Amino acid sequence: MRVMVFVKATEDSEQGMTPSPELDQMFVDMGKFNEELVNAGVMVAGDGLKPSSFGKRVAFDGPSRTVIDGPFAETRELVAGYWLWEVKDMDEAVEWVKRCPNPMFGPSEIEIRPLYEMEDFADIIPPEAAAIHDGVGEKLAKS
Template sequence: MRVMVFVKATADSERGEMPSADLLAAMGRFNEDLAAAGIMADGGGLKPTSQGRRVAFDGDGRRVIDGPFAPASEQVAGFWVWNVRDMAEAVEWAKRCPNPMPGPSELEIRPFYEDADFA
């Protein structure tokens, strides 16, 4: 199954603070482990929401909303797309991840819809 793993934003990431060299190295090793195991299909870090835009839809109308977006804890700072056997395997890999932020942080794991879901 495919899952998307979201790295939830924090106040630090929303301020645009870059991870330490040690954290970047640890995350690089983790990504190498994911790739070597055939788990990681894609991934990346996202700039703060202050550099983002939203497009709101209401019928035929469109409205552009400039960031930043609050609260920080409900935003996404990065992501991976993983190919795993099941949710249990995704959770086990997530538990191996270095803490992606300098303080408390969260990963959120969400499965993709698959063709069988639309049968």
């Protein structure tokens, strides 16, 4: 089972990073945790994200596209970082998150969401679309 693990943003993370001994220790602790994930064969990918002031959103309404510049208002709804994990089930993902060092200096949250797999769509996806998605998956696997 693949899951996306989101480190939720805080007011501090939205301000960016300032060098400090606490930040140094956070990098060390998180590096060790990531190393554990890799050694266990759990971590597929992961990274931190710059504050939303560096980001953009594109709003869709039919054929219309509107670009919205960051920063974005609802800090608690933003993502500050992510992992992509391969785990046997949601319980395993929760156990790994519970072992994670606090990714922020104060209170913080990590959200875990399962990814859709193509078999989740087996009863509803047209064969032509399934073939396209399979081809994309094969190309990604080769890169």
